[in-house]
Amino acid sequence: MQKTICELFAGVGGFRLAFEKNSKDWKTVWANQWEPGRKSQDAFDCYCAHFGKSPNHVNVDIAAVDKSTIPDHNLLVGGFPCQDYSVARTGATGIQGKKGVLWWQIYDVLKTKHPSFVLLENVDRLLKSPASQRGRDFGIILSCFDSEGYSVEWRVVNAAEYGFAQRRRRTFIFAYRNDTRYGTSGEDVPVEEILGKSGFFASTFPIKEIPEIFSTTFESHDIATVSETFQFAFRNTGIMRDGTIFTGESKPVEMEPTLLRDIVQHNVPEKYYLGDKIDKWDYLKGAKKIERTARNGHKYVFSEGPIAFPDPLDRPARTMLTSESTTNRSTHVIEDPDTKRLRLLTPVEAERIQGFDDEWTNTGMSERMRFFCMGNALVVGAVQKMAETMNRIFAMEKDPGAK
DSSP, rough: OOOEEEESOOTTHHHHHHHHHHHHTTTEEEEEEEOOOSSSSHHOOOOOOOOHOOEEOOSSSSGGGGGGGGGOOOOEEEEEOOOOOOOEEOGGEEEEOOOTTTTHHHHHHHHOOSSSEEEEEEEEGGGOOTSSTHHHHHHHHHHHHHTEEEEEEEEEEGGGGOOBOOOOOOEEEEEETTTTTHHHHHTTTTTHHHHIIHHHHHHOOOOOOOSSEOOOEOSOOOOOHHHOOOOOOOEEEEEEEETTEEEOOBBBBOOOOOOOOHHOOOOOOOOGBTTTOOHHHHHHHHHHEEEEOOTTHHHHHHOOOOSSSSOOTSSSOOOOOOOTSSTTTSSEEEEEETTTTEEOOOOOHHHHHTOTTTTTTTTTOHHHHHHHHHHHHHHHHHHHHHHHHHHHHHHHHHTTOOO
């Protein structure tokens, strides 16, 4: 089987970089990146700076793309936002998802191109959204895959627990067509074996034994009915096959993480130091209770706990957000190991936290956008580990006897 990739919501190319670092055999045949509402398409320009300009590197709204024009591919990848995935019945025209929700674009590609495998990334709260109907959104996604003949494995992975420099928890979704060799080879394998040892995620990110596995089935395969009625307590590990969902809470077999101390730069320019702004940062990072008034006049107390200030160098970084480097509670502040003064991270340090090459985003965009792009990115090394597992799966598709 050819190692061909279609990359949606490509950003600055984290998925592609990870797969190409793993093996030059992987070929990205089509990629799409579009930042709505921005005249400057910095992430796309960065992507092209590293991977070249090509008619198959597309900088338009994915909703405007005729999915039949996308080249055939065997692996669909992408990191997509956690949104409201609900659908509404629209009479004779069937069902319709909310406009602008990017999951439906992925679904359109599935229905049109039927790739053998799919690897997606999302935030960890996807499994519990929305608060009013826990698990509905992920249930809709699983139902969509099931309707197209796919099985799905998922795992919430904290990158730091597997040796990386960031405590970034993300939901990864691996789907495979049931008629692939990988799919048929697992038909008689017990769920406990797949989730605990032999499955895609268990073989990539080892875990301890799962103490209890819970299950449920879809009462209906109609996606609108799923949207209206489905509710389930998804745990951080699971599989859906033949319309039945199995899930359990797993704990990692942890590796030694990369520490902030291991990735900091030396001789950092003065502009990154806090100077006399310490009091404001003390307030932002500290615990607080603030009385607020809701729109209906109801008064309540907003409270939040403290964040370490400065961020300890003997731990991995916290989750990096798109607001990194701004005067914001979530921004990292460290004590420079050379000067012992407090400062912000540099763009290169942000790139290292995500596992990108130094100066990856130094392609003409502003420094603020470099941090924004890193806050949107994924941990490259974690995807590299998944790419290694994908190598073995693709080898099995080519040669059933391969290990």
